[in-house]
Amino acid sequence: MVHEPSKILVLAIAIAAFMDGSQGANILGLFPSLSPSHLIIQMSAAKVLAEKGHNVTVVTALKPVITHKNITLIEVPLTKEESQFMSDSIGEMSKTDNSNMAVCLIRMMGQMEFMFRKNAETLMDDRVKDLYLNKDNKFDLVLSGFFMNDFQLGFARKVNAPVIVVATMAPNPMLNPLIGNPLEISYAGSNDVEKGKGATFMQRLVSYIISCVFGIFTLFSEKRNRNLYKEVFGDDPTMPEYSEMLKNTSMVFFASHAASEGPIRPNVPASIEIGGIQIKDKPDPLPQNIADFLGNATDGAILLTLGSNVKGSHIKPDTVIKMFNVLSKLKERVIWKWEDLEKTPGKSDNILYSKWLPQDDILAHPKIKLFINHAGKGGITESQYHGKPMLSLPVFGDQPGNAEDMVRSGFGLTINLLTLEEQPFQEAILEILSNPQYAQKVASFSSLYRDRPMTARESVVYWTEYVIRHHGAAHLQSPLVHMNFITANNIDIYVLFAVILVITTLIFKALVKFIYRRFTSKSKKEKIQ
Ligand SMILES: *[C@@H]1O[C@H](CO)[C@@H](O)[C@H](O)[C@H]1NC(C)=O
Ligand SMILES: *[C@@H]1O[C@H](CO)[C@@H](O)[C@H](O)[C@H]1NC(C)=O
Ligand SMILES: *[C@@H]1O[C@H](CO)[C@@H](O)[C@H](O)[C@H]1NC(C)=O
Ligand SMILES: *[C@@H]1O[C@H](CO)[C@@H](O)[C@H](O)[C@H]1NC(C)=O
Numbered sequence: 001m002v003h004e005p006s007k008i009l010v011l012a013i014a015i016a017a018f019m020d021g022s023q024g025a026n027i028l029g030l031f032p033s034l035s036p037s038h039l040i041i042q043m044s045a046a047k048v049l050a051e052k053g054h055n056v057t058v059v060t061a062l063k064p065v066i067t068h069k070n071i072t073l074i075e076v077p078l079t080k081e082e083s084q085f086m087s088d089s090i091g092e093m094s095k096t097d098n099s100n101m102a103v104c105l106i107r108m109m110g111q112m113e114f115m116f117r118k119n120a121e122t123l124m125d126d127r128v129k130d131l132y133l134n135k136d137n138k139f140d141l142v143l144s145g146f147f148m149n150d151f152q153l154g155f156a157r158k159v160n161a162p163v164i165v166v167a168t169m170a171p172n173p174m175l176n177p178l179i180g181n182p183l184e185i186s187y188a189g190s191n192d193v194e195k196g197k198g199a200t201f202m203q204r205l206v207s208y209i210i211s212c213v214f215g216i217f218t219l220f221s222e223k224r225n226r227n228l229y230k231e232v233f234g235d236d237p238t239m240p241e242y243s244e245m246l247k248n249t250s251m252v253f254f255a256s257h258a259a260s261e262g263p264i265r266p267n268v269p270a271s272i273e274i275g276g277i278q279i280k281d282k283p284d285p286l287p288q289n290i291a292d293f294l295g296n297a298t299d300g301a302i303l304l305t306l307g308s309n310v311k312g313s314h315i316k317p318d319t320v321i322k323m324f325n326v327l328s329k330l331k332e333r334v335i336w337k338w339e340d341l342e343k344t345p346g347k348s349d350n351i352l353y354s355k356w357l358p359q360d361d362i363l364a365h366p367k368i369k370l371f372i373n374h375a376g377k378g379g380i381t382e383s384q385y386h387g388k389p390m391l392s393l394p395v396f397g398d399q400p401g402n403a404e405d406m407v408r409s410g411f412g413l414t415i416n417l418l419t420l421e422e423q424p425f426q427e428a429i430l431e432i433l434s435n436p437q438y439a440q441k442v443a444s445f446s447s448l449y450r451d452r453p454m455t456a457r458e459s460v461v462y463w464t465e466y467v468i469r470h471h472g473a474a475h476l477q478s479p480l481v482h483m484n485f486i487t488a489n490n491i492d493i494y495v496l497f498a499v500i501l502v503i504t505t506l507i508f509k510a511l512v513k514f515i516y517r518r519f520t521s522k523s524k525k526e527k528i529q
Helices: 003-019 038-049 080-095 103-123 126-133 150-158 199-234 244-248 288-295 317-327 359-363 377-385 397-406 424-432 436-450 458-470 490-526
Strands: 026-031 055-060 071-075 141-145 161-169 251-253 269-274 299-305 333-337 351-354 368-373 390-394 412-414
Touching: 026 038, 038 055, 038 071, 038 141, 038 161, 038 317, 038 458, 055 126, 071 126, 071 351, 080 103, 103 126, 103 150, 103 199, 141 150, 141 458, 150 161, 150 199, 150 244, 161 458, 244 251, 251 458, 269 458, 288 333, 288 351, 299 317, 299 359, 299 397, 359 368, 359 377, 368 377, 368 424, 377 390, 377 397, 377 436, 390 397, 390 424, 397 412, 412 424, 412 436
Parallel strands: 026 055, 026 141, 055 071, 141 161, 161 251, 251 269, 299 333, 299 368, 333 351, 368 390, 390 412
Antiparallel strands: none
16 A cells, blocks of 8 residues: 555656657658768767657668667668769869868869759658658657758758757857857857967957858858758748748757867857767777777777778878888887778788778777877867877868867877878877877866766757757747847947937037037127127
């Protein structure tokens, strides 16, 4: 009898938990990005939710590396020609000099045109359209993978569910307007500001100019988004205006962690940082050959991967030979990610080539002393998490910038892959291995990065279920979402004050003139008399 009330209580709690709607919810992930590194972050978020028991359906264009058996995948793959085009254009970029930002942007425009087209086509695929046409499908939440593809947010309206944007970057002028995150470019525009100081004139000027360039870029991007929105959802008269639809974003998940990475800036409550989501809390056991190879590495080991986008065959052959000449002479062991195992750069006892590598698990291994990478955001994040110093060989896109940030933080060095020579490559490796300052800096960053009230995974679960429980997060929305440039910056109030100032000045002037005239005419009259 004593047990009965507690049993009832347990039952009541169980029912309440079931009724609150966030248990076993139906979640739709739209991740049609053509960038494998974006997909890794987005799928990692989906996987955490599947592990929590939610029914997750995901739409992708690429085959994801990360998945889960409870995730229903709808793959809309590229055709053979399209895959070839992607591979060729990335290969082309890795062979040419991309240090000129403008040239690089123009070159990327062509590729981006293709990405947006593909994104729209994916949403118009019959199996994907069925997600809203078939009334048996009910979704409690949409996760929308971000790559300047705001038109995709319309899909959430189609399935009548709140939407969270999953971004693979830190808060920035492309994403901030969706949730009214303040721009604050006078000090939060870049990470260059020295600790304990304010932003200098030059830093502010550069941030400002960069934000203007972004602004122009955004104008182009917005025009394209409007067109794609019309193309994909235009047949439905109940769909809101594009600009209205944008105001319905519940939250943005940013793949960053400002408290350790900076810049320190204000974020609205709808901005949730999930930096490091792709990193497992505990590494999985390594494949036997890698475990042995590392286990026997008495002098430590180096991991070399140039990312999922740049395949080994895209690097100039003589660059590969130069790299091999240096690496094969080291006493440290090297694990080298290499696609074509028939044609490796050369044989050496200290080098293990592998087509596929569990990068995160390898970086967690205590024998790893250095990570040579292409400065992709994902790889740098993993290395920082595990506290491993880096040598970055950036190629294109955001990589040179990521590498510079990494070097400025003191976590390692960088060399341009396109102009790589044996001697500087060797010197950089030896410097990082022998000078403890790089390892120390990145180790102390690592302890900061991991020190959070909720881990990245816990944040994803909590805030996703929060939005599901409350059917959106309209109560968290910043008023800034509904304001334009003039009202957001109080420019109309400045104008009002200016007008008042001008009018009072004019009145005052007229008054002075009037009194002066009265006075002088009086004294004239007096003189005449
Ligand atoms: C998959 O979902 C089922 C039913 O919701 C659940 O029982 C099972 O534990 C899930 N599998 C994993 C690996 O999480
Ligand atoms: C999971 O969601 C899909 C898409 O809405 C649906 O077809 C399927 O029946 C759901 N599965 C479960 C177990 O609810
Ligand atoms: C590593 O050492 C183990 C014994 O400790 C040995 O069995 C294995 O073959 C070695 N592996 C390599 C790759 O040298
Ligand atoms: C967006 O729309 C959905 C459903 O139409 C609603 O539940 C949600 O609260 C809205 N979100 C915001 C931020 O307005």
